[in-house]
Amino acid sequence: MEAQVRLRCKELLSEKKVAAIWGLREKDECAVPFLFQNPEEIDALTLSPKFPLSFTCRPSPETILSILQKKMPGKRIGVVARGCDERALIELAKSERVDLDFVEVIGFPCDQAQAEECACSRPFPQNPIGGNKVAGIPEEKAFQKLLALELKDRLKFWEAQLSKCIKCYGCRNACPMCFCKECRMEQSAYTEIGWLPPEFPLFQFVRFYHMSDHCIECGECEKACPMDIPLRKITKYLRSRMEELFDYHPGLDVKRKSPILTTVDEDPVKELPHEL
Amino acid sequence: MNDNFEPRIVGFMCNWCTYVAADMAGVARLKQPPNMTAIRMMCSGAVSPLYVISALKKGADGVFIGGCHIGDCHYQRGNHSTLKRIMIVKPLLEALGIDSRRVRLEWISASEGVKYAKVISEFVDQLKELGPCPLREA
Numbered sequence: 001m002e003a004q005v006r007l008r009c010k011e012l013l014s015e016k017k018v019a020a021i022w023g024l025r026e027k028d029e030c031a032v033p034f035l036f037q038n039p040e041e042i043d044a045l046t047l048s049p050k051f052p053l054s055f056t057c058r059p060s061p062e063t064i065l066s067i068l069q070k071k072m073p074g075k076r077i078g079v080v081a082r083g084c085d086e087r088a089l090i091e092l093a094k095s096e097r098v099d100l101d102f103v104e105v106i107g108f109p110c111d112q113a114q115a116e117e118c119a120c121s122r123p124f125p126q127n128p129i130g131g132n133k134v135a136g137i138p139e140e141k142a143f144q145k146l147l148a149l150e151l152k153d154r155l156k157f158w159e160a161q162l163s164k165c166i167k168c169y170g171c172r173n174a175c176p177m178c179f180c181k182e183c184r185m186e187q188s189a190y191t192e193i194g195w196l197p198p199e200f201p202l203f204q205f206v207r208f209y210h211m212s213d214h215c216i217e218c219g220e221c222e223k224a225c226p227m228d229i230p231l232r233k234i235t236k237y238l239r240s241r242m243e244e245l246f247d248y249h250p251g252l253d254v255k256r257k258s259p260i261l262t263t264v265d266e267d268p269v270k271e272l273p274h275e276l
Numbered sequence: 277m278n279d280n281f282e283p284r285i286v287g288f289m290c291n292w293c294t295y296v297a298a299d300m301a302g303v304a305r306l307k308q309p310p311n312m313t314a315i316r317m318m319c320s321g322a323v324s325p326l327y328v329i330s331a332l333k334k335g336a337d338g339v340f341i342g343g344c345h346i347g348d349c350h351y352q353r354g355n356h357s358t359l360k361r362i363m364i365v366k367p368l369l370e371a372l373g374i375d376s377r378r379v380r381l382e383w384i385s386a387s388e389g390v391k392y393a394k395v396i397s398e399f400v401d402q403l404k405e406l407g408p409c410p411l412r413e414a
Contacts, residue, residue, distance in 0.1 A: 146371065155373025155410055190326060201372050201411070205329050212364045234371050241367045246360075260364070263356040264346055269363065 004130045005080060005108055006042050012078050013039045018104050019072055022065065023080035024051055035068065045080070050114060052220055053079060054088040054098070054176050061179040065089070065098045078104040084118075084218035086125040087251025088176040091216050094254060097179060109133045118219045119232070126252075143237040162204055163197040164227040171231055172207060174224035177214040184210075204231070212238040213258040216251040245269065283337035283403035285312045285396075288327065290320040292350040293385045294342025300389035308393040309400040312340070319343070320381075321354025325365045328379055332411050338378045338403045340396070345383040355383070375406055 012018045013036070025034035026046040033053060036042055056063050068077055081089065086107055093100040107125030112134045115123035121136040146154060172178045172185060184190055184206045191203050198204075207221075208231075215235045222232045242248045246259035246267065259267045289295040295316050301308055313336075317323060320343030328339045341362065343355040358381065366376035380399050384392050 143371070149373075151370070151373050151375055152410065153373070154371070158372050184326065190330070199333065202326070202329055202333055205368070205372070206326060208368055209325050209365065212368070234368070237371050238364065238368060241364070245363055260357065260360050263353045264359060265356075269360065 001108055001111075001131045002045075002047050005047060005106060006045050008106055008129050009036065009042050009045060009078065009080065010039045012104065012106070013037075013042065017076065018078040019075035020068075021045075021078040021080065021106070022053060022068065023078075023106075024053070033064070047080070047108065048114070050082065050110075050118070052088070052174075052176055052218055053081065053085045054092060055174070056097075056176055056179045058173050058178075059181075061097070061181045063092055063097045063176070063179070065092075065103065069099055069102055074102070076102050076104050078106050080106045080108070081125055082108065082110055083122050083124045084120065084216055087122075087216035088218065090254045091177060091214055091251045092179075094257070095179065100254060120217060120219070121236075122217070139236045139240050143233045143240075146233050146237070159200055161229050162200050164229060165197050165203065166227060167191075167196060167198050167203070168226060170224035170226060171221035174220040175207075175211075176218065176220070177211065177216065178207070180210075207231075208234050208238065211235050212242060213248065213260050214250055215239055281404060281407060283311055283400060283408075284335060285338045285340050285399065285403065286331040286336040287312050287314045287340040287342060288317050288320065288323045289314055289340075289342045290344055290350075290355075291316055291318050293344035293348065294320070294382075294392065296386035297342070297384045297389050297392040300386070301393045304389055306389060306393040308396050311400050311403075312396055319349065319351050319354035320358040321349070321351065321356075323358060323361075325361055325368075328365060329369075332374065332378065332409050333413070335412055337406075337409045337412065338380065338399060340399060341379070341381045342384050342392070343381070345385055348385060374409070374411060377402055377406060378409060 009021050021036040024031040024046050025044045031046050031049055031051050054063055054065055086105055089098055092098040107128045109124035109128045109131045115134050119137050121139045123136050124133040185203055191198050248259050298314060320341055323341055331339050343358055346355060349355045362381045370376045382395050
């Protein structure tokens with residue numbers, strides 16, 4: 001797979017179809033994001049370990065790609081993207097954080113081991129340049145056990161889990177979709193500044209709710225969490241509910257607006273069920 | 277459960293419809309339980325899901341959101357957002373272990389004082405059955 005991606009990147013660079021390629025470079029046995037501008041450099045391009053390429057540069061709401069696009073106006077940038085990277089790009093483009101007209105996606109599918117590690121339900125981009133797509137892990141697996149619990153046990157479970165939170169804001173900072181300039185999780189109305197543990201469940205509720213129509217399932221929040229809080233149980237559950245209620249999949253179609261932003265006429269819903 | 281439990285309801289009501297209906301129910305002396313604390317909003321679309329969870333956290337047993345009927349919104353599309361937000365908030369509350377019946381969204385227009393009184397009585401009965409909100413601080 002790596003050879004194929006390198007070949008394609010070299011082609012694009014030498015044919016001047018793109019001005020630069022944003023990918024991972026191998027350095028001291030680690031993968032670091034790097035902007036490849038010469039075809040000769042491409043030999044150092046690597047695909048693993050997985051590292052998110054379209055992240056937000058906190059505390060500014062810019063993404064690394066929007067900064068690059070400002071520095072190289074009118075030039076195309078190639079992005080070596082996994083399925084999640086591509087979904088992040090599409091979702092960021094909807095919020096006008098990236099201009100997709102100047103992005104060339106060089107997509108490649110993840111292998112089985114990576115898909116299992118991330119518990120990813122869609123470990124491939126829309127148009128991979130090659131390689132075999134492996135089947136994703138169904139989302140239900142993540143929250144089946146949670147839903148089998150009774151309400152009061154669920155509450156106990158989350159009280160125990162979320163009180164472990166040390167308010168490091170790692171989940172927010174790692175998330176490619178968290179780009180608010182002023183974060184609700186930092187406002188005194190919703191959380192007591194300088195106090196641990198954060199108020200249950202207000203603090204995480206903010207993020208869970210904001211992620212409901214944005215989460216592209218990269219799994220970075222859970223990986224970033226030093227206290228191992230199973231945040232994705234909820235984000236995955238909400239994703240499946242979004243699918244059920246609105247038939248909406250974040251990060252698949254750049255033209256489809258989030259159903260929360262549209263009216264009922266544009267995006268019809270069934271009558272609100274009172275007994276959910 | 278305590279038999280004398282009286283639930284506390286925080287109601288976010290839209291200035292143009294539900295608040296007027298509540299007013300009307302009062303003026304017409306319709307029988308309604310006194311458990312409601314009304315908060316007048318300019319539009320039900322101004323109700324952030326964070327208000328809902330804050331209310332539940334800070335002492336409410338139930339949250340009522342009242343708006344104009346779809347199509348009647350004073351701001352054209354405010355209540356469309358409310359509907360969709362609440363549709364997501366409910367499963368989120370369930371996943372966290374809070375009964376989603378504690379949140380109720382109703383469309384009550386300015387002339388529907390009778391419906392308002394009926395909905396509130398129903399909601400209070402429902403909350404009496406559910407008991408105090410587990411999130412509520414002592």
